[in-house]
Amino acid sequence: MAPIAGELTRPAVRLAGLTRSFGPRTVLDNIDLEIPPGQFVALLGHSGSGKSTLLRAVAGLDRDTAGSGELTTPERVSVVFQDSRLLPWRRVLDNVLLGLGKGDGDGRAAVERGRAALAEVGLAGRERAWPGQLSGGEQQRAALARSLVRDPELLLADEPFGALDALTRIRMHTLLRKLWQRHHPSVLLVTHDVDEAAALADRVLVLDRGRISVDLAIDLPHPRTYRDPLLGEYRERLLAALGVGPDGEPDGAAGAPVATGAGG
Numbered sequence: 161m162a163p164i165a166g167e168l169t170r171p172a173v174r175l176a177g178l179t180r181s182f183g184p185r186t187v188l189d190n191i192d193l194e195i196p197p198g199q200f201v202a203l204l205g206h207s208g209s210g211k212s213t214l215l216r217a218v219a220g221l222d223r224d225t226a227g228s229g230e231l232t233t234p235e236r237v238s239v240v241f242q243d244s245r246l247l248p249w250r251r252v253l254d255n256v257l258l259g260l261g262k263g264d265g266d267g268r269a270a271v272e273r274g275r276a277a278l279a280e281v282g283l284a285g286r287e288r289a290w291p292g293q294l295s296g297g298e299q300q301r302a303a304l305a306r307s308l309v310r311d312p313e314l315l316l317a318d319e320p321f322g323a324l325d326a327l328t329r330i331r332m333h334t335l336l337r338k339l340w341q342r343h344h345p346s347v348l349l350v351t352h353d354v355d356e357a358a359a360l361a362d363r364v365l366v367l368d369r370g371r372i373s374v375d376l377a378i379d380l381p382h383p384r385t386y387r388d389p390l391l392g393e394y395r396e397r398l399l400a401a402l403g404v405g406p407d408g409e410p411d412g413a414a415g416a417p418v419a420t421g422a423g424g
């Protein structure tokens with residue numbers, strides 16, 4: 161739930177002095193970050209800037225990496241990746257049920273939760289399909305259902321729509337926005353897509369050379385339309401922060417151009 165005004169709430173995510181290195185290369189350099197409960201944060205940055213490394217650290221997936229820092233996350237954390245990671249030998253509903261943790265119920269109650277999650281992502285009636293019978297977009301919907309079935313307090317998403325075509329991606333943005341508004345987990349969404357970040361997030365972070373170089377609040381109500389000129393202004397600010405000039409060419413220090421994805 162969103163915090164009630166004036167109520168003291170602990171951040172859902174707290175990173176203090178997070179540093180990660182691969183050999184001599186420091187990818188994350190002493191990062192501090194707090195994400196309040198229910199906040200939708202997008203993490204932008206050039207390829208290789210360390211976005212996935214940060215997300216994996218928050219997810220607790222990189223214990224072998226040389227690093228230091230403090231990390232606090234809520235108990236129920238779900239992760240979605242660019243590929244759905246559905247098990248091809250399990251039917252869609254059974255894949256979704258894999259998202260349930262110990263103590264989340266079993267038997268009939270679990271099946272009901274799985275069915276409800278599939279219905280929420282628009283896959284009612286596809287419970288007994290095999291993953292290979294779903295389109296790419298449907299597979300990502302099933303992955304979202306698997307991540308939501310345990311009602312996460314924190315949803316971590318690493319380029320979840322990066323492999324989808326532009327139109328499917330826009331539909332998935334709408335779906336993710338609705339799911340977030342309904343369940344209100346904190347979200348950390350890694351993306352290359354400036355439009356995706358500006359359209360969905362309360363707050364956009366830009367990762368550059370191991371540090372968070374920009375922390376920008378997107379102060380626009382939801383749902384946002386891609387044609388809103390105010391959204392366009394945020395987009396321009398973010399592109400400038402990424403070092404992409406008006407002609408799409410790099411305009412300075414930050415380097416290569418970024419894909420801006422679903423525009424228009």
Ligand SMILES: Nc1ncnc2c1ncn2[C@@H]1O[C@H](COP(=O)(O)OP(=O)(O)OP(=O)(O)O)[C@@H](O)[C@H]1O
Pocket residue numbers: 182187205206207208209210211212213214352
């Ligand atoms: N397991 C690993 N071993 C060695 N180097 C790694 C490892 N994981 C990531 N790196 C390096 O760390 C840097 C950051 O990688 P990371 O995947 O976090 O970037 P990213 O911003 O998510 O990139 P992209 O947008 O291309 O996915 C890269 O230079 C990468 O080569």
